Amino acid sequence: MAFISSGYNPDKPMENRITDIGPQKYDKFYPPVIAKNKGKWLYHEIIKPGVLVHVAESGDEVYTVRCGGARVMSVTHIREICEIADKHCDGHLRFTTRNNIEFMVDDKSKVDPLIKDLESRKFDGGSFKFPIGGTGAGVTN
Secondary structure, three states, X not given: OHHHHOOXXXXXXXXXXXXXXXXXXXXXXXXXXXXXXXXXXXXXXXXXXXXXXXXXXOOOEEEEEEEOOOOOOOHHHHHHHHXXXXXXXXXXXXXXXXXXXXXXEOOHHHHHXXXXXXXXXXXXXXXXXXXXXXXXXXOOO
16 A cells, blocks of 8 residues: 555556666766766866866866875775865866876866865875876876
8 A cells, every 4th residue: 555655556566666776877976067068078288297177169177186096095084085075176076097086176266276275185294195196297196
């Protein structure tokens, strides 16, 4: 009886089926400027090691700041990465196949504050938590 009130039809068990099997489709989580310009990118340039600009046919730009990550990260470290993404990138970031972290912003004026924030975060021993680089003539993870 409970299934009838929810719209379940025993004659067509797959009709209107809701499932949580597997991850949600990845493109649902794209930053808006990436979703808008998917497949329409003209070129990209390396502004300086670790900082790129991608330009779309529409003239939209996306600035990427790439910094080193680790293969194994603690929950605390990942929360800090998410905090940075929330503060500067509207909550968007991506991990590269080599475990680097890419923070993406849609305005050039957001790049320098992001870089300053990343450079201000250090481990107790003094090394950078988020070393910027990994592009062009730079060392990668």
